[in-house]
Amino acid sequence: MQGDRTVRIVLRTLSEFHVGAGAARGASHIDSAFYRLRDANGREKLVVPGSTIKGAFRAHFEEKIREKVLGRPNVAQEAYNILRKAVKDVGMDLGLGNQLLNHFDYMARRETSLRQIGEKPWENAPYAYLPLVCDPLSQFHCNHPLSVLDFGEDRSETIRFIASVVLLRRVPTIKDRHDQHEKKEGDGAMWRPPYCPACLLFGGAGNPSPLIFSHLETDKAATGLQTRVSIDRLRGAAAPARLFTAEYVSPGATFEGHVELAEHTAALEALGLDRCWASVLRELANNIKQLGRFKSVGYGLVKVEVEVPHDCPTQGAVEQAYKQYIDLVKRTYESGNVKNALREMMKHAFERRGENRDVDSIVDTLVKNARATLGLIQ
Numbered sequence: 001m002q003g004d005r006t007v008r009i010v011l012r013t014l015s016e017f018h019v020g021a022g023a024a025r026g027a028s029h030i031d032s033a034f035y036r037l038r039d040a041n042g043r044e045k046l047v048v049p050g051s052t053i054k055g056a057f058r059a060h061f062e063e064k065i066r067e068k069v070l071g072r073p074n075v076a077q078e079a080y081n082i083l084r085k086a087v088k089d090v091g092m093d094l095g096l097g098n099q100l101l102n103h104f105d106y107m108a109r110r111e112t113s114l115r116q117i118g119e120k121p122w123e124n125a126p127y128a129y130l131p132l133v134c135d136p137l138s139q140f141h142c143n144h145p146l147s148v149l150d151f152g153e154d155r156s157e158t159i160r161f162i163a164s165v166v167l168l169r170r171v172p173t174i175k176d177r178h179d180q181h182e183k184k185e186g187d188g189a190m191w192r193p194p195y196c197p198a199c200l201l202f203g204g205a206g207n208p209s210p211l212i213f214s215h216l217e218t219d220k221a222a223t224g225l226q227t228r229v230s231i232d233r234l235r236g237a238a239a240p241a242r243l244f245t246a247e248y249v250s251p252g253a254t255f256e257g258h259v260e261l262a263e264h265t266a267a268l269e270a271l272g273l274d275r276c277w278a279s280v281l282r283e284l285a286n287n288i289k290q291l292g293r294f295k296s297v298g299y300g301l302v303k304v305e306v307e308v309p310h311d312c313p314t315q316g317a318v319e320q321a322y323k324q325y326i327d328l329v330k331r332t333y334e335s336g337n338v339k340n341a342l343r344e345m346m347k348h349a350f351e352r353r354g355e356n357r358d359v360d361s362i363v364d365t366l367v368k369n370a371r372a373t374l375g376l377i378q
């Protein structure tokens with residue numbers, strides 16, 4: 001431990017391991033060199049980029065949360081139906097007729113390669129519609145909290161906001177601490193519903209992660225070169241005359257780095273993770289079995305360990321954070337506060353554009369459908 005806000009992270013290689021640097025530097029006979037950075041003394045070091053390791057943690061966190069809801073039959077289909085109905089109704093409330101719904105269908109088709117919306121978008125892209133965590137690669141990913149100001153104006157952002165509320169991916173009654181220094185007198189201090197728990201912990205559209213992952217470095221690691229035949233993934237066949245040389249780190253190497261908590265946020269506290277956030281990482285680390293490229297040929301078997309403070313739990317942390325989030329969501333959507341918070345946000349958005357609009361029916365539609373989603377996952 002290096003103080004309360006930093007934890008050490010160690011990665012050991014159990015098989016050949018390759019993290020690509022893109023184009024080779026120096027040695028031109030290598031097509032893909034292992035990722036390297038220069039240290040302060042100008043010495044080159046093999047490193048695993050912080051973004052690579054963070055991406056692995058995020059993927060396993062999303063998977064753990066999705067496991068909770070995927071066990072329930074038809075959840076993606078029902079969530080899709082609830083969301084589509086909510087978009088249709090809000091479109092009516094906004095006086096847009098079916099335009100918002102048509103745009104939703106367009107986004108859902110873009111998500112897959114569907115030509116018609118009747119072709120079960122929830123089967124083709126289930127993660128796009130699952131409650132609680134967003135799919136960052138989907139059309140319906142979390143949007144920036146301030147994009148609520150585009151509500152009713154920008155169709156995609158309006159739909160993303162509806163998705164994040166109706167699919168219980170954000171808790172509208174959280175006023176994050178960022179607000180306190182941005183708030184100006186008379187400027188209508190706004191609720192800023194944070195992101196879904198995955199974006200919240202690991203960063204997402206416009207949200208810097210509160211957890212900063214350093215690169216993992218190694219001082220002594222044996223490396224080797226392997227020439228492979230490049231495979232054309234589309235045809236599944238060996239591409240003619242395409243040999244490809246990659247540099248790997250041998251089994252038995254140790255990479256080390258750290259994760260630092262950059263800032264406390266109200267949302268982190270809401271997940272019960274303001275202090276023992278490292279416990280979640282430790283648990284997820286046990287699930288990271290393979291990392292880097294060429295996994296299909298047995299590369300990238302790793303063991304990742306995260307040090308946690310002695311008074312923090314070493315297991316059950318993800319389950320605990322999940323329960324805490326569900327409790328918070330239930331309390332929020334069952335209380336009247338959620339309507340006040342949403343009403344305030346909507347009014348603010350419209351007033352900024354000089355529109356004076358009755359937002360009650362929109363708020364009612366959002367809350368009614370969010371409660372329907374809640375019924376789906378209880």
Ligand SMILES: [Zn+2]
Binds near residue numbers: 142169199200
């Ligand atoms: Zn998200």
